[in-house]
Amino acid sequence: MDSDSDSAASHVSSTPPRIPNPKPFPRSQHKRKSTPKSQPFPSPPPSSGDPSINSLHGLPLKIHRSSSSDHHRSTSFSTLFKARRPAFDPSDLQSIVDLSPPKKPTLPERVDPSKLHRNWIPSSAPPELPQKRLRFSSEGNFVRLNINGYGRRYSFKNGRKGKKPLRFRKRSGKPRTKSAGENEIEMGCLEEEEEESCLGDSQMQGRSSGLDSGRFEEAIVAAREDPSEVNLLELLRLVYGHSSFRDGQLEAIQKVVAGESTMLVLPTGAGKSLCYQLPALILPGVTLVVSPLVALMVDQLKHLPSVIPGGLLSSNQTNEEASATLDKLREGKIKVLFVSPERFLNEGFLSVFGSTIISFVAVDEAHCISEWSHNFRPSYLRLRASILRAKLNVKCMLAMTATATSKTLQEIMRALEIPAVNLIQTCQIRDNIQLFVISSGNRLKDLLMLMKSSSLVDKQSVIIYCKFQVETDMVTKYLCDNNILAKGYHSSLPARDRNRIQELFCSNKIRVVVATVAFGMGLDKSDVDLVIHYSLPESLEEYVQKTGRAGRDGRLSFCHLLLDDLTYYKLRSLLYSDGVDEYAINKLLCEIFSDGIVQDGHASSLVKESASRKFDMKEEVLLTILTQLELGDVQYLHLLPQLNVTCTLYFHKTPPDLLSKKDILIATIMKKSETKQGYFVFDIPTVANTVGITPTDLLNKLKNLKFMGEITYDLKDPAFCFTIIKVPDDYCSLTSRITKWLSEVEQCKVQKLDEMFHVATFAAKECPKVDGCFDNMHTPCIQKKILDYFCRDANAPSVDVFTKMGRSSPFLHADIKVFLQSNSHVKFTPRAIARIMHGIPSPAFPSATWSKCHFWERYSQIDFAVVMKAATSELMKFDRKT
Numbered sequence: 076m077d078s079d080s081d082s083a084a085s086h087v088s089s090t091p092p093r094i095p096n097p098k099p100f101p102r103s104q105h106k107r108k109s110t111p112k113s114q115p116f117p118s119p120p121p122s123s124g125d126p127s128i129n130s131l132h133g134l135p136l137k138i139h140r141s142s143s144s145d146h147h148r149s150t151s152f153s154t155l156f157k158a159r160r161p162a163f164d165p166s167d168l169q170s171i172v173d174l175s176p177p178k179k180p181t182l183p184e185r186v187d188p189s190k191l192h193r194n195w196i197p198s199s200a201p202p203e204l205p206q207k208r209l210r211f212s213s214e215g216n217f218v219r220l221n222i223n224g225y226g227r228r229y230s231f232k233n234g235r236k237g238k239k240p241l242r243f244r245k246r247s248g249k250p251r252t253k254s255a256g257e258n259e260i261e262m263g264c265l266e267e268e269e270e271e272s273c274l275g276d277s278q279m280q281g282r283s284s285g286l287d288s289g290r291f292e293e294a295i296v297a298a299r300e301d302p303s304e305v306n307l308l309e310l311l312r313l314v315y316g317h318s319s320f321r322d323g324q325l326e327a328i329q330k331v332v333a334g335e336s337t338m339l340v341l342p343t344g345a346g347k348s349l350c351y352q353l354p355a356l357i358l359p360g361v362t363l364v365v366s367p368l369v370a371l372m373v374d375q376l377k378h379l380p381s382v383i384p385g386g387l388l389s390s391n392q393t394n395e396e397a398s399a400t401l402d403k404l405r406e407g408k409i410k411v412l413f414v415s416p417e418r419f420l421n422e423g424f425l426s427v428f429g430s431t432i433i434s435f436v437a438v439d440e441a442h443c444i445s446e447w448s449h450n451f452r453p454s455y456l457r458l459r460a461s462i463l464r465a466k467l468n469v470k471c472m473l474a475m476t477a478t479a480t481s482k483t484l485q486e487i488m489r490a491l492e493i494p495a496v497n498l499i500q501t502c503q504i505r506d507n508i509q510l511f512v513i514s515s516g517n518r519l520k521d522l523l524m525l526m527k528s529s530s531l532v533d534k535q536s537v538i539i540y541c542k543f544q545v546e547t548d549m550v551t552k553y554l555c556d557n558n559i560l561a562k563g564y565h566s567s568l569p570a571r572d573r574n575r576i577q578e579l580f581c582s583n584k585i586r587v588v589v590a591t592v593a594f595g596m597g598l599d600k601s602d603v604d605l606v607i608h609y610s611l612p613e614s615l616e617e618y619v620q621k622t623g624r625a626g627r628d629g630r631l632s633f634c635h636l637l638l639d640d641l642t643y644y645k646l647r648s649l650l651y652s653d654g655v656d657e658y659a660i661n662k663l664l665c666e667i668f669s670d671g672i673v674q675d676g677h678a679s680s681l682v683k684e685s686a687s688r689k690f691d692m693k694e695e696v697l698l699t700i701l702t703q704l705e706l707g708d709v710q711y712l713h714l715l716p717q718l719n720v721t722c723t724l725y726f727h728k729t730p731p732d733l734l735s736k737k738d739i740l741i742a743t744i745m746k747k748s749e750t751k752q753g754y755f756v757f758d759i760p761t762v763a764n765t766v767g768i769t770p771t772d773l774l775n776k777l778k779n780l781k782f783m784g785e786i787t788y789d790l791k792d793p794a795f796c797f798t799i800i801k802v803p804d805d806y807c808s809l810t811s812r813i814t815k816w817l818s819e820v821e822q823c824k825v826q827k828l829d830e831m832f833h834v835a836t837f838a839a840k841e842c843p844k845v846d847g848c849f850d851n852m853h854t855p856c857i858q859k860k861i862l863d864y865f866c867r868d869a870n871a872p873s874v875d876v877f878t879k880m881g882r883s884s885p886f887l888h889a890d891i892k893v894f895l896q897s898n899s900h901v902k903f904t905p906r907a908i909a910r911i912m913h914g915i916p917s918p919a920f921p922s923a924t925w926s927k928c929h930f931w932e933r934y935s936q937i938d939f940a941v942v943m944k945a946a947t948s949e950l951m952k953f954d955r956k957t
């Protein structure tokens with residue numbers, strides 16, 4: 076089985092910032108470098124450069140809704156939503172939020188008012204009905220105040236209080252040196268990734284303003300002193316040109332301005348960004364916005380109004396870019412700083428803030444905090460109120476998400492110590508999207524029929540989502556061959572191509588994009604009118620997220636899902652690729668704590684690639700376990716920034732013997748190095764421990780020597796680095812606790828896929844079509860099921876969804892026996908055998924080798940647990956015989 080899924084191809088990257096490649100050596104030195112092996116100055120190979128709680132008083136969750144005049148139809152999803160939430164008490168609601176006065180939504184073109192649902196999100200369109208749907212208007216609802224970018228920018232001083240007049244300075248018209256590149260984004264596993272270029276600079280901000288500075292200043296001071304609806308509305312009008320707040324916005328802003336940690340759940344495109352931007356503008360100090368993807372950060376930075384100067388720090392910036400941002404931060408020129416969660420690993424980053432006041436931390440895509448979400452991300456585990464308080468003196472947190480079950484919300488709120496009364500939540504799915512499911516025997520043909528059907532042929536902006544990159548290529552070609560122009564988009568395309576496709580799509584010059592999940596994050600195109608799921612989403616959360624790309628302007632839009640069993644089997648198999656055995660975890664723990672003692676400040680490392688192969692665990696799984704060892708009930712270790720730990724050193728000016736006499740570090744390196752082909756090769760943590768400094772300090776010293784022209788060096792072997800805080804007393808119980816936790820996480824993902832499949836299958840095959848469903852249109856029944864799913868009691872036992880997976884096969888045992896006999900030279904675990912039978916590659920059993928095996932993927936339709944059980948029993952028999 077191919078594992079080229081965009082989400083499967085994920086890897087957590089928090090490697091240190093790249094620094095530029097070393098300068099070319101002067102000619103004379105080149106000569107010297109070409110000395111033979113035995114000489115002290117061998118020539119370096121072409122340099123690669125340095126890669127260098129308050130406890131929740133239990134949810135029931137409070138629902139915060141504004142009473143809009145259009146909120147009255149009993150059939151709407153919102154009504155259902157209200158009715159389903161447990162223990163909802165309107166008097167509670169009254170005490171928590173200001174119920175805003177009834178709002179009249181503006182009816183958009185082509186929408187039948189009777190179809191307008193209660194949680195339709197009004198855009199800021201003028202009250203008149205537009206005659207025509209506007210094309211080329213992908214810039215959201217911002218007011219373009221100065222198209223030349225020479226507007227005025229507001230300059231802030233950190234911690235500035237009182238009413239002193241605020242200075243304005245002219246925005247520099249300096250052209251950008253690099254484009255705000257689109258990075259590879261894999262929503263399947265959110266993470267910060269490589270990007271062609273990434274500016275940590277407020278120059279990226281798109282909008283400049285020609286504000287009346289006096290009025291603006293007064294509005295800020297007024298909102299700071301009294302964050303009343305009137306004062307906040309005035310600021311909203313001045314900064315964004317919007318005339319009213321959308322559901323949930325005002326309440327969230329008021330809470331954050333009052334310093335109260337808040338959980339905000341609004342659907343995609345509902346305007347969550349504004350809920351951190353306005354408080355950031357009002358409050359003194361800097362606001363940190365934690366975002367899981369560079370692409371998202373870049374996009375959010377671009378969309379910051381220019382009166383909110385922003386910056387960005389990501390691990391793939393150059394040193395120069397990062398220090399330019401840090402300088403601005405120190406000078407008080409940054410009001411909103413976008414950071415990746417990995418940054419919170421870095422003591423250096425934390426120390427940057429010194430006396431800087433952090434007004435609050437906004438956590439975007441906050442569901443990544445919870446392992447029970449569809450996108451758990453280990454580095455989000457560091458986002459704990461206790462850690463943020465201790466390290467950055469942050470007291471207020473704003474968590475934002477569009478998709479979270481009650482269980483996920485509970486976890487986020489516990490981690491960030493958000494009181495239950497500060498949950499602001501509206502429906503997680505917009506009512507202006509019609510949902511269709513087609514049971515498909517041939518997805519390609521059905522897709523073509525759909526695209527050519529009279530109801531969809533005029534749709535102007537279409538996204539077709541595929542799971543695998545090969546699928547996007549294949550579907551794009553098929554559509555083009557059949558006269559439907561389409562562009563494929565996935566993370567393996569060069570960033571420039573991806574940027575271009577996104578731009579052309581946003582300006583309506585491309586009608587159809589066939590994409591993996593990589594397309595869409597941070598895409599604020601308001602008029603996508605058709606989303607097609609060529610592949611089954613892995614969870615209802617993913618389904619809601621992707622459908623949420625459609626109809627962001629509030630107009631009626633369409634979402635079709637092509638359902639087939641084979642995709643379900645394939646996806647279900649892949650979900651078992653992260654699982655680990657107790658035995659492997661035990662081995663890993665023994666390696667981590669191999670020294671058996673705690674040595675203060677002693678750095679250890681685990682080289683990602685080799686450890687991954689040795690323990691047959693994906694790198695993300697290794698990181699998850701390490702993070703758990705740091706942030707679990709007992710702290711066993713402290714994670715350090717990830718580094719490339721193997722260093723090859725080349726001397727250029729002073730001969731090594733002489734330099735080592737002047738520099739203790741060089742002397743130690745020479746003692747601890749192996750010489751390979753005449754070069755000094757050493758392990759960074761080992762040398763750092765000997766000298767008594769941290770690996771990061773050692774790298775800094777090397778950088779200085781490089782700067783002085785003494786040395787250059789190459790780094791390789793990306794590794795997780797850590798110091799041991801405590802050696803476990805009982806390895807066995809720690810092993811079984813971690814194994815249990817990981818298998819629960821795995822089970823949770825499988826259950827999410829089963830529920831998604833169940834909902835789609837119900838719609839396609841079992842729906843009695845009584846509540847408004849007809850033909851393939853199943854909005855009512857799907858919405859009802861989604862609602863059940865998101866509102867299910869957090870502590871309720873998990874629902875057993877019928878699974879289509881086979882529970883037995885007459886030949887399974889016999890096949891495993893033959894497989895073991897024909898591979899008697901290889902050591903297998905039951906999980907490894909089950910993976911091969913399911914066609915799941917793993918670090919120790921890659922598809923390049925094992926997909927050629929006769930049994931590869933043969934049992935992918937039999938439940939993984941059943942195959943594993945059979946493998947265990949056959950392996951025991953086999954071991955006894957041999």
Ligand SMILES: Nc1ncnc2c1ncn2[C@@H]1O[C@H](COP(=O)(O)OP(=O)(O)OP(=O)(O)O)[C@@H](O)[C@H]1O
Nearest residue numbers: 199215216317319320321343344345346347348477
């Ligand atoms: N009060 C408002 N009135 C009118 N338009 C608004 C308002 N608030 C936000 N918007 C617009 O709604 C659009 C979507 O906003 P935003 O990107 O913040 O949504 P989001 O909730 O973060 O979506 P996603 O979850 O998909 O990222 C933007 O174009 C923004 O300008």
